[in-house]
Amino acid sequence: MALTENILAQIAQLEAKTGIKRTLFAACPNSLTAIRAAFRAAKRNNAPIKFAATLNQIDGDGGYTGLTQQEFIRLLKIEAATLNYTGPYIAAIDHGGPWLKDIQTKD
Numbered sequence: 001m002a003l004t005e006n007i008l009a010q011i012a013q014l015e016a017k018t019g020i021k022r023t024l025f026a027a028c029p030n031s032l033t034a035i036r037a038a039f040r041a042a043k044r045n046n047a048p049i050k051f052a053a054t055l056n057q058i059d060g061d062g063g064y065t066g067l068t069q070q071e072f073i074r075l076l077k078i079e080a081a082t083l084n085y086t087g088p089y090i091a092a093i094d095h096g097g098p099w100l101k102d103i104q105t106k107d
Contacts, residue, residue: 007048026050035079043085052094
């Protein structure tokens, strides 16, 4: 089972068991500080985390964060290890699709 489906299944099982609704925390990785804070919060709450990057933040040209997709994944691994976060995390795209980058709409 893929990581995302596994996390969602665990959330559904917890809700069925406790009656308490839960959600998957999604963080906007627009800076190193935001990434570190998200990992700290997830670790403190023993929770999974999803990093939802936009096309303008992280892309093949570095986006406004200066990170390519490969650098972003490497950074997540480094920060998780540095903060001793051992839970699951997901790197995802938010608002993906064609013609959604700022430069594409201007052209």
